[in-house]
Amino acid sequence: MADTNIPYSLNSKKVAEATWRLLEERGVHTEEIAELVMVLQKKYYPDLSMEECIENVEAVLSKREVQNAVLTGIQLDILAEQGKLLSPLQELLANDESxxxxxxxxxxxxxxxxxSIGFTNYGYIDKLKPGVLERLNDKSEGIVNTFLDDIVGAxxxxxxxxxxxxxxxxxEIEEGEPTAPEQE
Amino acid sequence: MADTNIPYSLNSKKVAEATWRLLEERGVHTEEIAELVMVLQKKYYPDLSMEECIENVEAVLSKREVQNAVLTGIQLDILAEQGKLLSPLQELLANDESxxxxxxxxxxxxxxxxxSIGFTNYGYIDKLKPGVLERLNDKSEGIVNTFLDDIVGAxxxxxxxxxxxxxxxxxEIEEGEPTAPEQE
Amino acid sequence: MADTNIPYSLNSKKVAEATWRLLEERGVHTEEIAELVMVLQKKYYPDLSMEECIENVEAVLSKREVQNAVLTGIQLDILAEQGKLLSPLQELLANDESxxxxxxxxxxxxxxxxxSIGFTNYGYIDKLKPGVLERLNDKSEGIVNTFLDDIVGAxxxxxxxxxxxxxxxxxEIEEGEPTAPEQE
Amino acid sequence: MADTNIPYSLNSKKVAEATWRLLEERGVHTEEIAELVMVLQKKYYPDLSMEECIENVEAVLSKREVQNAVLTGIQLDILAEQGKLLSPLQELLANDESxxxxxxxxxxxxxxxxxSIGFTNYGYIDKLKPGVLERLNDKSEGIVNTFLDDIVGAxxxxxxxxxxxxxxxxxEIEEGEPTAPEQE
Incomplete structure (x- = not known):
C-alpha cells in the first residue's frame, strides 16, 4: 500500500539481481553458459580458462540491455507455462512455433x-545445442523455454x-605495440 | 479438455485476426495509423490518398513478423496494466523506463x-508523437502503452x-521503362 | 559526356541485373546458393526440390534491400582485391579481420x-561452410571474398x-483451413 | 616491398587514428557532433556541459564496431565522389538514392x-538535420556524404x-542507493 506513495525510480541493483535470480530459478547456472563459451572459443584460444569464460559471461550479464532481454524473455516463458497468455500467443509460445x-x-x-561479430556464433550454437542448450530444448517436461534457450545461446x-x-x-600489449583501448 | 487431444498447428488466420482485434481493443484504428503515414509521406507524394495509406498499413499488418511483435507487445502492456508481471519488470514497464x-x-x-529505409521515419514520428501517438503517450489514465506507442509508430x-x-x-511503369518488380 | 544532362533516375532493372551479373562474375551461381538452401531445409521438408530452392533464391535476389547489400559488399571485395582502399580498411578487408x-x-x-527466423540458419551455415562457402572461404588464391561468403550464406x-x-x-490450404496470406 | 614479408596483424591504434583523421578530413569536428548531442539531451539534463558531450562522443569513437562503420562509410563516400564505383552502385551513392x-x-x-534506446534519437536528428547535419546534407557542391551524414547522426x-x-x-550514487555498474 505504502508503495503507491513512493515515486518510481529505477534501481539498477534490483534489475541486475533479478536477472541472476531468474536464470538460476529457470535452472541455468553461470558455469553452464561459460561452458558454451568454451565450446565456441577453445579452438581459437587453446589456453582459455573456465575462469575467463565465467568472468566474460558475468560482464555480459552486467549490461542493462541484456538484463532487459533476460527479464522479458523469461517472464514470457513463465506466463506461457502457466497458460496465462492470450490466445493465439499462448499457443505460439507453448509450442515454440517456428x-x-x-x-x-x-x-x-x-x-x-x-x-556484429557474434552473429555467427549465436546461430551456430543455437543449431547444435550443446550442453545446457540441449536440456533447455527438451520439450517433454511441460516446461516452456521458448525464449530461454535463445537467450542463453546469445x-x-x-x-x-x-x-x-x-x-x-x-x-597488442604483450607485443609492446601501441594500443587504443575501447572505452565502456 | 478435448483440446489436449488436438495436436498444435499454427492457424495463420487466427494470428492475423487477433492482431487486428487487439489493436482495436487497445483503441488504435487502422485509419489513425494511416494518418501517421500521411504525416510522414505527403510532402514526398502530394497526391497520396488516405485509401492508399490504409491499404499500405493493411499490407504491413498482414506480415507474420509484424503480427508476432504486435501480439507480444500488447500482451506485455496488458499484463503490466494488470500488475501481473514479476518485479522489477513490472515497474520498468508500468513506468515506461527510458x-x-x-x-x-x-x-x-x-x-x-x-x-532499413524506414529507420529514420520511425525515430522521427516516435519523437514528435503526432495524432494517435500523443494519445497513446498520455500517462495520466493508469493505462500502460509502453509497447503500443512504439509499435504503432513502427x-x-x-x-x-x-x-x-x-x-x-x-x-518506372509510367515512364515506359523496363522494371524489375520485387517478389513477395 | 551527354550523361551529365540526363537527370538521375533509379532504374530498378539495372540494379537487379547488376546484382545477378556480379554474383556470376565472382563465381557464384544461383544453383550453388540453392544447394545451401537444400542443406538447411531438407530435414524439415524431405520433398523439397532443387527447383523450389532456386525459385526461392531468385525471390530473395529480387528484393531491393538484398540487391543493395550484394552490390555494396562485392564492390568492397573487388576494391580490396585491387588494393584500392585506404589503409587500414584495406588491410582489415584483405585479411578478413575477425x-x-x-x-x-x-x-x-x-x-x-x-x-528474424533466419538468424540461426545464417550463423550455422556461416560456421560450417558447406559447398560453395568452403570455396569462397579459401584464402590461398589472393582473392578477397570477405563480404561475399557472408552474403551468399545470408x-x-x-x-x-x-x-x-x-x-x-x-x-493450411491443403488442410482446407482458413488462411491469411502475407501481402508483399 | 618489405611489407610483403610482414604478416598481417591488426593494429588497433592505427584503426582508431584513421577514424578520427577521416572524420576531420571530411570536415566533421568532434565538437560539432557534441553539439548534436547537446540538441538531443539538453531538455532531459539541463546541466549537461559541452565537455561531457565531447567526452561521450570520444567514448563512442573508441569502439571498434563504430570505427569499422566510419572507415567503411567514408571510404564509399570518397570513392563515389571520385566516380570510382561500378555502375549502378556509383549512381545510387552519388545521388543518395532513397x-x-x-x-x-x-x-x-x-x-x-x-x-536500442538510441534508435529514436537517431531517426529524429536524421530528419531534422540540425547543425553539422544540414551542411553535410548540402548536395550542391559535388561532394558525396551519403554515408557520412547518417554516421554523424548515429x-x-x-x-x-x-x-x-x-x-x-x-x-543512484548520489542518492546513496546500491548500484550495479555495467562492465565494459
Whole structure:
C-alpha cells in the first residue's frame, strides 16, 4: 500500500539481481553458459580458462540491455507455462512455433552488445545445442523455454565476442605495440 | 479438455485476426495509423490518398513478423496494466523506463519488414508523437502503452517504406521503362 | 559526356541485373546458393526440390534491400582485391579481420528480409561452410571474398525463411483451413 | 616491398587514428557532433556541459564496431565522389538514392553500441538535420556524404544513449542507493 506513495525510480541493483535470480530459478547456472563459451572459443584460444569464460559471461550479464532481454524473455516463458497468455500467443509460445521469431529478436539484442561479430556464433550454437542448450530444448517436461534457450545461446555468443575483443588488446600489449583501448 | 487431444498447428488466420482485434481493443484504428503515414509521406507524394495509406498499413499488418511483435507487445502492456508481471519488470514497464529498450527492439522488427529505409521515419514520428501517438503517450489514465506507442509508430514507418518502394515501381511503369518488380 | 544532362533516375532493372551479373562474375551461381538452401531445409521438408530452392533464391535476389547489400559488399571485395582502399580498411578487408563485422552487418540486412527466423540458419551455415562457402572461404588464391561468403550464406538463410513461410501457407490450404496470406 | 614479408596483424591504434583523421578530413569536428548531442539531451539534463558531450562522443569513437562503420562509410563516400564505383552502385551513392539503405544499416550498427534506446534519437536528428547535419546534407557542391551524414547522426545518438546510462548511475550514487555498474 505504502508503495503507491513512493515515486518510481529505477534501481539498477534490483534489475541486475533479478536477472541472476531468474536464470538460476529457470535452472541455468553461470558455469553452464561459460561452458558454451568454451565450446565456441577453445579452438581459437587453446589456453582459455573456465575462469575467463565465467568472468566474460558475468560482464555480459552486467549490461542493462541484456538484463532487459533476460527479464522479458523469461517472464514470457513463465506466463506461457502457466497458460496465462492470450490466445493465439499462448499457443505460439507453448509450442515454440517456428514462424514466431520474437525469441530470436530478443536474443539478437543480447548478441549485439559486443557487436556484429557474434552473429555467427549465436546461430551456430543455437543449431547444435550443446550442453545446457540441449536440456533447455527438451520439450517433454511441460516446461516452456521458448525464449530461454535463445537467450542463453546469445549470452554465450556475446561473451565470445567480448573475449575476441579482449584477446586482441592483450596481444597488442604483450607485443609492446601501441594500443587504443575501447572505452565502456 | 478435448483440446489436449488436438495436436498444435499454427492457424495463420487466427494470428492475423487477433492482431487486428487487439489493436482495436487497445483503441488504435487502422485509419489513425494511416494518418501517421500521411504525416510522414505527403510532402514526398502530394497526391497520396488516405485509401492508399490504409491499404499500405493493411499490407504491413498482414506480415507474420509484424503480427508476432504486435501480439507480444500488447500482451506485455496488458499484463503490466494488470500488475501481473514479476518485479522489477513490472515497474520498468508500468513506468515506461527510458533505459528499458525492448519496446524499441520489437518496433524495429516491424520497421525492418520493408528494409532499413524506414529507420529514420520511425525515430522521427516516435519523437514528435503526432495524432494517435500523443494519445497513446498520455500517462495520466493508469493505462500502460509502453509497447503500443512504439509499435504503432513502427507500423506507420513500415507502411511509408512500402509506399516508397511502390511509387518507384509505378514511376518506372509510367515512364515506359523496363522494371524489375520485387517478389513477395 | 551527354550523361551529365540526363537527370538521375533509379532504374530498378539495372540494379537487379547488376546484382545477378556480379554474383556470376565472382563465381557464384544461383544453383550453388540453392544447394545451401537444400542443406538447411531438407530435414524439415524431405520433398523439397532443387527447383523450389532456386525459385526461392531468385525471390530473395529480387528484393531491393538484398540487391543493395550484394552490390555494396562485392564492390568492397573487388576494391580490396585491387588494393584500392585506404589503409587500414584495406588491410582489415584483405585479411578478413575477425574484429571487422561490417560483412556480418550487411549479411544481416539480407537475412532480415524474411524476418528474424533466419538468424540461426545464417550463423550455422556461416560456421560450417558447406559447398560453395568452403570455396569462397579459401584464402590461398589472393582473392578477397570477405563480404561475399557472408552474403551468399545470408541469401541461403533468407531463402530458407521464405520456404518456411510458404510451406505453412501451403499446409493450411491443403488442410482446407482458413488462411491469411502475407501481402508483399 | 618489405611489407610483403610482414604478416598481417591488426593494429588497433592505427584503426582508431584513421577514424578520427577521416572524420576531420571530411570536415566533421568532434565538437560539432557534441553539439548534436547537446540538441538531443539538453531538455532531459539541463546541466549537461559541452565537455561531457565531447567526452561521450570520444567514448563512442573508441569502439571498434563504430570505427569499422566510419572507415567503411567514408571510404564509399570518397570513392563515389571520385566516380570510382561500378555502375549502378556509383549512381545510387552519388545521388543518395532513397531506396538505398546501406547507409542506414551502417548507422544502426553505430547506434546499437549503447543499445536500442538510441534508435529514436537517431531517426529524429536524421530528419531534422540540425547543425553539422544540414551542411553535410548540402548536395550542391559535388561532394558525396551519403554515408557520412547518417554516421554523424548515429554517433550523436549513441553518445546520447551513453549519457542516459551514465546519468542513471550518477543518480543512484548520489542518492546513496546500491548500484550495479555495467562492465565494459
Amino acid at each position: 514462424l514466431y521469431g520474437v525469441d530470436e529478436i530478443l536474443a539478437f539484442s543480447i548478441v549485439n552488445v559486443y557487436g 549470452i554465450a555468443a556475446a561473451a565470445s565476442s567480448r573475449i575476441a575483443h579482449r584477446k586482441q588488446e592483450d596481444h | 533505459l528499458y529498450g525492448v519496446d524499441e527492439i520489437l518496433a524495429f522488427s516491424i520497421v525492418n519488414v520493408y528494409g 507500423i506507420a514507418a513500415a507502411a511509408s517504406s512500402r509506399i516508397a518502394h511502390r511509387k518507384q515501381e509505378d514511376h | 574484429l571487422y563485422g561490417v560483412d556480418e552487418i550487411l549479411a544481416f540486412s539480407i537475412v532480415n528480409v524474411y524476418g 541469401i541461403a538463410a533468407a531463402a530458407s525463411s521464405r520456404i518456411a513461410h510458404r510451406k505453412q501457407e501451403d499446409h | 531506396l538505398y539503405g546501406v547507409d542506414e544499416i551502417l548507422a544502426f550498427s553505430i547506434v546499437n553500441v549503447y543499445g 554517433i550523436a545518438a549513441a553518445a546520447s544513449s551513453r549519457i542516459a546510462h551514465r546519468k542513471q548511475e550518477d543518480h
